[in-house]
Amino acid sequence: MSKRLLPGSAHDALDKMFDSIGRTHGSAASEGIYIAASMLDVSHWTLRAQLNPDKTGSEISYAKVVQFTRAFGCTDAAEHLALCAGGVFVPLPREGDAVAALTADAMREMGEAVARIFASTSPLSEGGAAITANEARAALPEVHEALVALSNLYSRLREKAEG
Numbered sequence: 001m002s003k004r005l006l007p008g009s010a011h012d013a014l015d016k017m018f019d020s021i022g023r024t025h026g027s028a029a030s031e032g033i034y035i036a037a038s039m040l041d042v043s044h045w046t047l048r049a050q051l052n053p054d055k056t057g058s059e060i061s062y063a064k065v066v067q068f069t070r071a072f073g074c075t076d077a078a079e080h081l082a083l084c085a086g087g088v089f090v091p092l093p094r095e096g097d098a099v100a101a102l103t104a105d106a107m108r109e110m111g112e113a114v115a116r117i118f119a120s121t122s123p124l125s126e127g128g129a130a131i132t133a134n135e136a137r138a139a140l141p142e143v144h145e146a147l148v149a150l151s152n153l154y155s156r157l158r159e160k161a162e163g
Contacts, residue, residue, distance in 0.1 A: 013080035106149040
């Protein structure tokens, strides 16, 4: 049995979430806290106090994290929870891409992931026939991209099947 990857701290996930808000809805990652505070109609100092992991009794609520996730489309909290549960979060597509294009994306991403894994098990690779930890780390992003592409295709096909 392999050891499960442990996610970073909840505070780290929240920091990433606010950086994401700043990058996508402001002009810099550092603006995320200001944008979120404005949405809640509180000062950024109040929100910062709720994010301080050393300050007890004034933590940000799960409901607020859900509110930010919905309003800004940031996936950082969902990714953190999925890792805590031993899984991985793969967002579904927001826009309607054609099935043919999604199939092509899925096939390309799967091909790249499989090629990486086969290269890692060649006799001339770092670990020979066995995949090393370094080779596994190098393959993970490509396998993740394949999962995303397949999830997008699955989502679109399911949507069409259900009318």
